Amino acid sequence: MSLEALHERVQMELACLAYGGAGWVMPHAHSEGHVYDVVIVGGGQSGLGIAFGLMKERVANILVIDENKAGLEGPWETYARMRTLRTPKHLTSIDLGVPSLTFRAWWEAQHGPEGWEALDKIPRKEWMSYLRWYRDELKLPVRNEVKLTLIEPVQDGVYRLSIEGAGAPSSRLLARKVVLATGIQGGGEWHVPSFIADHLSPRWYAHTSGMVDFEPLKGKRIAILGGGASAFDNAHFALAEGAEEAHVFVRRKEMPRINPIRQMETSGMIERYYSLPDEDKYSVMAHFFKNNQPPTNDTFNQASAWPGFHLHLDAPWLEVRETADGPSVRTPQGWHSFDYLLISTGLLTDPALRPELKLLEKHIARWGDRTGLPHDPAASPVLDAHPYLSPGFAFTGRSEEGSRLLHGLFAFNYSALISCGISASALSGIRFAVPKIVSAIADQLFLDDKEMILRRFFEYDEQEFTGHWPADSKANITSG
Template structure:
């Protein structure tokens, strides 16, 4: 069936016309509204921001837009990367296209004019949209840059948040980097929109400890693929990032690439795609702990396969080799050669790439140094039956519906409720609403609503006073004339007398 253009009047009209449409849509809904949150100062006359967001990628952008739409306007967004390099898309993401279907609304927050489809069709037309299969990765970054620009989101680039320190009811952030115009800022709420590694970091297996750092890299690292021309490359793992990095090495002239795969066979079914629905998005977070654990455990053990296109990108090279049941047991150097011992024997190469993903470990976040061990984790809250034991799942933070961290011991770290984990770390608690494209707008809506509710409750006395002080008259006094009652009839008078 032929698709209908999302906006026939805008198809091929260009971004300027789409920009006008976005502004019109927002104006029709009176968005963003004026701020309703009382301004605060502390420690003398230091200004206190309502919200600071760490991360200017897709999560940080849609979170900022959601907060602005809710009238929470005193916010700042810090990203450590230069403009145009936020998130993984132009850094360590090396796939040719996104896995997600092109039709997903993504960070549009309910606005058709803010979808990738509207952005694409406005420039290339409906026919090109219908011909498009998957979204090219660099094009997704272009779209996000436009999203930031058309909404005038307050992202400050090249600003790194070094440390977060509780300061009474507030949080103090220590900043660094070329874009930092202050050394510290105060905020009431902090949103960690820090992506896949947002509550931990790259997973580095212990078997590389004896190797020089020049002999290996993680897929999240900057890798000089040109230097791999003519080299023998060993890749540990067969997930999406392992596949994409192997493809880059092969396309840059690697002599060979050998995948060392622990599993006996390639995973082929993306189980989580089979249950995605409005019901799952909104119902998962309310399930009992046992059900949430069971669903995520199943997702982890079945493993998400790499995309078909990415896998074909590798396998079209005759010098790509997939070795199953080859879990790594040890590594060593012999001269300039990397020697990997597997369950099936030794593999020799010139460079090792770890496609081992990311680990959840709040203690690894330097911003939270000194109190990360006070964050409630799933292993503190729920003990699964033996057959569902999973160490990695147990390390995920146990966050509330507002994405906020919770205390491991009540009363010991109340400020944790002001730090919102709007990243991959929240997925076991809340599902796929704080990182993955399908549910990101729903997650941003939950986040903004929860922060708004918290502010209103904290400031209720101020709002009560505003209610009492409000004196703008709706009526001026000249809209009516008072009239006396008509004279009572004889019958009425008799009734009163009786």
């Protein structure tokens, strides 16, 4: 099969599903201009999947915006540096049950069934190529180079979105529903510990989530702080780009070896997580954060195969200082001198860190607002800062006023982890999560207009049956 043949198959399957039928959501007028039923912030895999899901539900007055240039949405061509995705290749994601829209169908159209069998894991760059094809194939309404700067609630259940960028059609958009499909960093910010940020010039370090220029690092000694997969991805990448040495520092005495996501993928935990009571959700995620995930075997092996790779266990950074020759790091084993530091310490999640939520974050309920939870002193502060979301990824309010102001605002990013599980934050869960948020958005739109919809239902009097009998008909019709 070729890509052209796959295109025909996609269109046939969508036609069989009556995709693209007439919309049912009633248009809303506003003095400031057009009102979208839904604006999705983020044109990566989550935003594209939600857009397709809404259009399947005949909610078509939507727009997806992304601050990046077309084809550069998400991390895949920016800061992601792994060779392959970390999830098993057979997991489906944003196809939403349409076989021809799976990565496998796209791959086999180019490489045949034998190419699929030969594939171990999905190459990172090929995943991005698939997402570009998916967007084009479905003709999803994405506008690139548009950055959201502020969400402001206005009257009649409408949000005003302040936007900027080369692709912005104006300085604002209006929307009834707003979905923050903003990826791992969308619920807070990437974290550089203060003992680094306060004592080193930015010329000596970078966070691994950002754009790093590896050209000046050729022949240099690099230190990487962090024991997750990203730390090893960056070690391998730096060495492949010509760095002389890459030292990975891990605070644990041993590398973690158990990946809890693998258990969750087969136990029903991912798809049924939302049904757990709050205390169980809290315990599950406290355990998840406490045990963390190991790097994949191939990621570790790729990095450790380089002669210049060094792994330091039981070696937390206690202090950093700047010298004339570069940064130095102190661990329990002493001082180490390097030419450059890469920080792979993950992120902090808190709506207060998001500038677009500046007017609303004080109204957003957090997990720390809940009572009766099994607090673990080691994990609770991290968990407590996460927003407390509905099973459909909607923000909830700390008060009645907050609930009113937040009605219509959804978080489909890493901040949903405690409330909704491994969903918006991992390919393992996205195929279960997208239908949930799509259903929640459509339900809200329907219930918001319930009075008008019911009035039109009760007033409906269009005659469908037009049968009549001619005078010489043999039909025997009795009344009464």
